[in-house]
Amino acid sequence: MAMENLAFLIPLLPALAFVLTFFLGKKLPSGGAIIPIIAIAISCVISLSITAGLLANPGHVVTQSVHWFAILNLGILIDPLAAVMLSMVSFVSLLIHIYAVGYMSHDPAKPRYFAETALFTAAMLGLILSDNILQLFVCWELVGLSSYLLIGFWFHKPGAASAAKKAFLTTRIGDVMFLAGIVLLFADIFAILEGKLPEGVYLLQFEEIFKFIPDLVAINSTILGMEVSHLTLVTLLFFGGAVGKSGQFPLHVWLPDAMEGPTTVSALIHAATMVTAGVYLVARTFPMFLAAPGTLMVVAMLGAFTALFAATMGIVMNDLKRVLAFSTISQLGYMVLGLGLGAVIGAEAVGVSMFHLINHAFFKALLFLCAGSVIHAVGTHDMRQLGGVGKVMPITFATMTAAALALAGFGIPGTSIGFSGFLSKDPIIEGAYVFATQTGNWIPYLFAISAAFLTSLYIFRLIFMTFTGKPRSDYGGHESPSSMTIPLATLGVFAVIFGALTRGKFMTFIESNFEHLDMNALAELGGYHLGPHGHEPLLILWMPLIVAVAGLVIAYLIYNKRVIDMSRIVSSENPVYKLLYNRYYQHQIFVEIFSVKIIYEGLALASFYSDKMLDWLVNGTSTFLIEAGDSLRKFQTGVIQDYAAAVVAGVGLLVILVKLIMEVF
Amino acid sequence: MLPILSLIVLIPILFSAVTFFTKTKEQARISALVGTLITLVLTMYMYFSFDSTSAAMQFEEAANWIPSLGITYHLGVDGVSMPLILLNAIVIPLLIIYTWNDVRAAPNRFYALILAMQGAVIGVFVSLDFFLFYVFWELTLVPLFFMVNIWGGANKKHAAIKFFIYTHVASLVMLLGIFGLYYNAWSLNGVPNMDMAYLIGQFQFLESEIARDAIFLALLFGFIVKTPVVPFHSWLPDAYSEAPTAGSVLFILLKIGGYGLFRVMLPMLPFTATPSLMITIMGALGAISIIYGAFLALAQKDLKRMIAYSSISHMGYVTLGAAGLVSLSISGAMFQQFSHGLIMSIMFMSCGVIQTKTGTSIINNLGGLAQKMPKLTVIMVLGFMASLGLPGLTGFIAEFLVLTFSFINMPIYVIIALLAIVITAAYHLWALQRAMFGTFNEKLGDIVDISSYQAFSMGVIALLVVYFGWHPSPVLDMMITNSEHIVSLMAVMGV
Amino acid sequence: MVNLMLLAPEITILVTGLIVLLAGLFLSAQSKKIVGYIAILGCVVAMLLTISSFGTTAVMFSNSLSIDALSQFFKIVFLTVTTLVCIASVKYTDGNDHADEYYVLVLFATIGMMMVASANDLMVLFVAFELASLATYGLAGFEKKNPASIEASMKYFIIGSLSAALLLLGIGYVYGATGTTNIEGIAQNIDLLLNSPMGILSLVLLIAGFGFKIALVPFHMWAPDTYQGAPSLVSALLAAGSKKMGIIAAFKVFIGALIALQADWQIAFAILAVLTMTYGNIVALSQTSVKRMLAYSSLAQAGYITMAFVVMTPMALTGGILYALSHGFMKAGAFIATAAVVYMVTSENKDILNADHLDNFKGLGRRMPITALSMTVFVFALSGIPPTAGYMSKFILFSSTIQSGLVWLAVIAILNSALSLYYYARVVRYMYAKPTDGDRVSEPLPYVIALLLAVAGVLVIGIWPEPFVSMAMEAASVLI
Amino acid sequence: MIPLNWYLALSAIVFSIGLYGLMTHKNGIRMLMCVELMLNSANINLVAFSSYNDDMTGQVFALFSIAIAAAEAAIGFAILMSIYRMRDMIDVDKLNILRW
Known part of the structure; x- marks a missing residue:
């Protein structure tokens, strides 16, 4: 098919747009935004058509490869996993670029903004369609660079400069682990081949790596008195990279500070796309994780912990964007937890996690864009100074509420009716229950369900404090221009119905990604026992909805009706509040x-x-x-x-x- | 056939003399530019007719010189030296353009020294006779000594003499090693011969194990002081930071220490009495340089000193990669030399601009320069990112190859080096944040952005950093060919 | 049959000297310039004669003179230095009423040195040695109105006489034990000296006698004072020429006659070589008078050359001999450059005392570019930076040390050589990096010619050493 | 016949006297005389050896040496004259502007 042959254009067009915008942007209207928009639109079309092709014929993956240097290649691998991500990233990126035309209209440095976001899009798309681990790492670092540049977009603000540095450095810790993983992996493969590198084979391609999984498991080293398989080491190091990029504990500290950047950047990079790269990495190398003894346990535990840990901080933040930042961390925790569930549900975990990833991308981008819309209109982030914005900005209010419902997970268990967030988060929590019953470890489930409650609480606290009640300061404000509201509405539609539309199909589509590998045999290597599931008790099925409603109600009582007086809790006397407010003194x-x-x-x-x-x-x-x-x-x-x-x-x-x-x- | 190697050595030296006798700044810089451009053209011609699939010496020239001592005039170029010649031939004309409008005393001497330096450095790379090699090796000291002494910073006297004597001692120790090799081979075969390849080949036949180790260590000392490697780096921070910008860049282009490792040390390594010990020494020194240099850079308050220490840290990869003993780790080390030359040139040029425009290079006295100097900021951020090893730029290719392939033989040192990566990122970003971003320090007064000459030369180097970051093969392939050759020589002994 | 053609260089110089002496009687002070040209001509002719007969071997006058490659090589060294000095002196003696005497002394000193080089008998050697010494005593005190010059001359004279007495005593003992003063005769009868209690004593006395000329520590004490006080051009002659006379004499006597006592004198020379180079270099570090610094530096250089006695391989001797030639160019050049500076300074201010102070070299690169550039070449050559004569000689000398396994000596020498860079580089720094308020001055042509010739010599030996190396090898082969 | 060692002893004594004088006296003339003494002690050696070895060389050598000593004295006095003209004294130990 012609479209397949154009796959290489997916990252190249935005990259070209970056160069053009950077040098010519000043001479074009609205900072040359039109260049990246067209480029990304074409990328999006190509991605979507390839995805459509794959949906029709999941086995027909797109591969392209060129020699890069030494024994390495640059290549493209578009399988269902990549196709879904590509479509989502290019689509969300396109919407956010369009939104940014309005949002950034007053900024003098527009060309730089659009160039940098184009660079980011190129790198992110390149990351997704990498067919080898090194290229993925290269793009991984480049998205980190764009993130650094965009967080520091307003570099004249000391806070932004500092946050950019912090983001780069913290993720760099993870990146080094990732790099160490690649180094170790390669050294081991080198040892397995006894130094004789075969001609014409690029050993760092995923398909090639997967062939070495049994050999890698067999190599052991003693570290701190423990016998550890090298595959476990490699996967844990990869996961270290994911921890940095996807803001998992303890490397999540950069993400809240990253909100110093423009809100569109937060929406694009720090909510919808870049931060999910870590999840994508684990999903991409999932066969290795599945075969590595112990790794998935670590993944599940850390994901669950992060989900809860971030949610606790989310409930005390007063900054609109910071709440969303912590929410992002928390939701990423869910995704990571979802991947960790591979220990009991195998490749299905990738489907579950990716489903949440995509849904999250829509509703979280939407939340950020709505927040951006509010900030654009009223000029402040502080919720304590807002209130009653809903009257001035009805479209924003409506779309944000939809997104909030999606985030909190409203829907009817057992059916396909519900907001997209519900349909993807629910399986994760259920999976955690399966995990608990199979391994006897209840911690992930308890953390996940508590986090679900807190999620609902903090997001409705945000909604009520911002949009309802009376204005707490004099901010004026108006509804945003249509270049902003149209993307909002589009995303809103997706946040509401995407999950329901694609639910069943999505999972099978993603799982078909690993069809050619014997997942059960891999799980055997990793010492995991994949059991049947799907027969959870009714309470477990309804539990997420129950906590979500509870959260909504409590938030309503406190922040809208003011029935419950919070002044005793919210005070510097309260050590728990202090601990949370100071973000655990991280x-x-x-x-x-x-x-x-x-x-x-x-x-x-x-x-x-x-x-x-x-x-x-x-x-x-x-x-x-x-x-x-x-x-x-x-x-x-x-x-x-x-x-x-x-x-x-x-x-x-x-x-x-x-x-x-x-x-x- | 054109004696192209002699030409690229002699033309800069010739033009150096011409430049020395020019009367005005205009004449001096034009003469210098013409000289370097001719060299560049010749080098490009040589590069494009170079066969990167062959590990043999190409464009060889040989003539008797001092037959009674077995010394010949023997020049040649292969994949080890070609990229470094290319680096010098490309950056030095740009350096001259960079300094185009600088105001300084005695411009004729300044440009004459740059050209002399170019001739001497290229001379080191093309020499295939130890005598000739040493002659050029020592000659590289002189222009830099003058450079620091005449146009240096406040502490120039100390820095110049320290650099001069410290590295001279190292050169002399290396010379002793060469003597040992020369005479041992002489007494073995009855004829004097200073040819490099011949002497390196004869090394294995030396009877005495102590002599072999002593010769190896003496040569190694000479090379690693120049590289430099901790703990023999004391001359570097002073020299780099006191030198004028052009001097710092020339220092950076002086890649002769690492070159010596590849050309001389590696082929000899398997035949030392204790190869594993030598490998450990080299690997350990490399790893220590990487992390120690990084920590030192983090502790610096002066931007230029920070860059100087970061250079030590980066050159640790060269030693580490060389000790990795896998063809790709050696290629990585070679590529690091090439890439480091480009990246550090940008870094020092940026720093030089800041120093001349603001009058200081203390990081805390700067601040918010990005608002006044957007062009500089773009190039500088790119340079810093390349320096901290960001993929897509040359530094990453080198570091990746070195780390990955050294890990096979020396995992511990690579782990140390990996730890340093975060520190490396830290000081780069810290400096960028303090110096370039944040609120503008009003005390600095009115500041204008870089001139178009400076933007041109820095921009071209920046483009090269990006280009070779995505497409390293033009230089990497020949490095791989040669490092495979070196490794195959070692494999003969089963090391 | 005596082939007088082989003595033609000496005869030429002698005749030139006599012509100058006679001409001086009839010429006025202004027209005495001509005697300088005569002297130069004589030197050049003598040099050409020596070079043309290079390699001829002959023994003449009852076996008391021998002409061979070694003696001819050293004659070339002496004549080179004398030529350079004479050229530069044309300006120095311009308008001086005593110019004729100056040239006569220079020429006679040269004959003395040349005779030492050819001497094959201790008697001839002693007489020639004293001829050179006496002439240079006078030259050192040539500036009669300059207290420093007189003092330099006095010190040189007293210590020189003492050394002459020691030398004579030593020769006496050797003669007493072996019954002959002929060098080959001594070598044949050496058993008598070996068994005599006078053996070591005579050896050390001879070393002291020659060591005075070579300026080996501790017989060097006169040298810094004299080099500093004497007129710069005379210092050039002393450091570059007369020093070599001590070396060739030592070569002849120790290697030619006393080779059987090799073990003893090698130890003595080893001690002296290390002491001399280290002391010379370390003390030179803190000198501010350039001439004094050059004096100490020439101590150090003498120390290096002395290593040839310790190593005693053909290669080492080649190195030592080549070093003598190189040092002739480098040191003469450096002193002539200093002389040019002194000339400039004194012509600005007649009564200045420390005309050779380092401060006067400030900004020389701008004030006297040719002098400064030449000086740079000389000091870098002295410190052994390639591609200069100094490097080439060190290369051969030090490498031969390694060859014979004396690594410790090579290391000491190498470290010393590195240390010396400090004070040499300082001169360069003063000339190029220090600001000055002085204006550019025109450099006198004779100085410029002498400097450029010396620079050419230094660079030619450095870049195309082959003819010189093979000549030195031939010379060395005479000894071993 | 007087044994050779007696001559050698005499020569050594004369040499020592000369050396002592050279190192203790300040007056230039006296120092010059001491130097002459030392040279002559060496001459005694030469002549004694000559006679004991039954070889004329030593005596010829002594004659040369005496001639040289005379020349040396001439030069020495000339230098001392210059010193005297300049300073009105010939105390050699006052000559120390050149040092260190």
């Missing part, structure tokens, strides 16, 4: 203790002073010699008698010395 721990005290003052200054010592040693030698010369020259007294004495003494000493040495030897 900043203090990470920045002040870890970065400043240990890394900077400890190690860097220690090196600094040790280097001073070394330098002193070198300079000291020269000083010593010069001083020695200064003393020795005093022998040259200028008096002839002394000179004569030196000659005579020299003769005498030389006779004695020569005599002595001759005697001794």
